[in-house]
Amino acid sequence: MKTLRNNSFLIVGIMTVLVSCASDDDTYVPTPSQGILESRIIELYGSMEVLIQPLATDYNLIPNDPNNSITQAKVDLGQMLFHETGIAINPNMDVSIHMYSCASCHHAKAGFQSGILQGIGEGGNGFGINGEGRFKNPLYVEADLDVQPIRTPSALNVAYQDVMLWNGQFGATGTNQGTEANWTIGTPKEVNTLGFEGVETQAIAGLDVHRLRIDEDFIINSAYKDMFDEAFPTIEESQRYSKLNGALAIAAYERTLLPNQAPFQQWLNGNENALNEQETEGALLFFDDAKCFSCHSGPALNSMDFYALGMNDLAGDDVLTVIDDGTKRGRGGFTNNPEDDYKFKTPQLYNLKDVTFFGHGGSFQSIESIVRYKNNAEVENQDVSLGQVSSMFTPLNLTDDDIEAITAFLENALYDSNLQRYVPEELPSGYCFPNADPISSQDMGCN
Incomplete structure (x- = not known):
């Protein structure tokens, strides 16, 4: 950024001298920060458009799986099924029937992440305000719980990911080409053999x-029947009301979860007032001196690369399960390649401030703390040797003001405050959502 700024000031200075000769006005006016930011983005990517997210209804512009084209009917169906607690009919304990959904761990009020350190599907009670009030049902032992052994990834911007999860184990194309030997029969990874991209495979x-089931009797005896008929009109009726089609509809919906109303997106689209000075300064640092853009790019500010940054795994008294070695090894736990050990997928960066846990193990409690971690480049996980850590994990020598500016950019400029537009007002079943246990229902005022 310093080089770019100096060059920009030099150009403006020369222009000022030329103008002064004609007007006798030698007032020096530097290039505005937003102009420098625009120039830097164009220098990196060739245009501003590379970072712009489409509207959620621009289905031709949103990345599609060729085997699961996005349609309005699929999105409408998927939105309902994603939040539907009525499909929670396969729990380990009957007390949880109809009590949880996909949205239990991926809900709008937490930026489509979980509002707690370790997301709980079956076996959870409560919601709180932003999902932070969910806790383990005391009737459950560890073996019966459905909990995430790693921080719940956000469902935002999944359209820009061809493989899913922190280790990238779901997805049969692109990044996962050559990993076929690891699509273990009899495990969830076997679903890769169907040939879909990551979003569809994970769904x-x-x-x-997560012990959810698309039950044909439930579908054909509810408003869901018409929704399936509209979403999959070319599928034989005997095959239409299936788990596969329900999952493909959920995936189509997930691909439309775009935080395209965030201030940075507004600025990219021409609103010069969308960013304040500190956020602009943070963006300049992000795309230059801080080198954040090296790993975080494109409309989601993510990438499909995996890096070892030496962050801790889930740990502490609040962790409900033993974290297995495969999860700790990250990408290496999937590929079984030692060179991939402790590498985790680069996450998207939008709508982070509604949660208080960051990193794959939730070992950071604020956005600023993770920025400082990357600035200091001191490994916190002693199980990760320095030889395994990414060569890009080096001290950035940022000042406190720099860190505060980057934090402001991440917290505020990348925050879409209207994610509720992706949430249904009610479900065809009439059940509460994203959870329907009595405590959640009370927390959310749901009858």
Whole structure:
């Protein structure tokens, strides 16, 4: 950024001298920060458009799986099924029938992440305000719980990911080409053999993993029947009301979860007032001196690369399960390649401030703390040797003001305050959502 700024000031200075010769006005006016930011983005990517997210209804512009084109009917169906507690009919304990959904761990009020350190599907009670009030049902032992052994990834911006999860184990194309030997038969990874991209693969596998079921009797005896008919009109009726089609509808909906009303997106689209000076300064640092853009790019500010940054795994008294070695090894736990050990997928960066846990193990409690971690580049996980850590994980020598500016950019400029537009007002079943246990229902004022 310093080089760019100096060059920009030099150009403006020369222009000022030329103008002064004609007007006798030698007032020096530097290039505005937003102009420098625009120039830097164009220098990096060739245009501003590279970072712009489409509208959620621009289905031709949203990345599609070729085997699951996005349609309005699929999105409408998927939105309902994603939040539907009525499909929670395969729990380990009957007390949880109809009590949880996909949205239990991916809900709008937490930026489509979980509002707690370790997301709980079956076996959870309560919601709180932003999902932070969910806790383990005391009737459950660890073996019966459905909990995430790692921080719940956001469902935002999944359209820009061809493989899913922190280790990238779901997805049969692109990034996962050559990993076929690891699509283990009899495990959720076997779903990769169907040939879908990551979003679709995870949706299909996730229904079984999280003990949800698309029940044909439930579908054909409710408003869902017409929704399936509209979404999959070319599928034989005998095959239409299936887990596969329900999952494909959920995936189509998830691909439309775009935080395209965030201030940075507004600025990219021409609103010069969308960013304040500190957020602009943070963006300049992000795309230059701080080198954040090296890993975080494109409309989601993510990438499909995996890096070892030495962050801790889930740990502490609040962790409800033993974290297995495969999860700790990240990408290596999927590929079984030691060179991939402790590498985790680069996450998207939108709508982070509604949660208080960051990093794959939730070991950071604020956005600023993770920025400082990357600035200091001191490994916190002693199980990760320095030889395994990414060569890009080096001290950035940022000042406190720099860190505060980057934090402001991440917290505020990338925050879409209207994610509720992706949430249904009610479900065809009439059940409460995203959870329907009595405590959640009370927390949310749901009858």
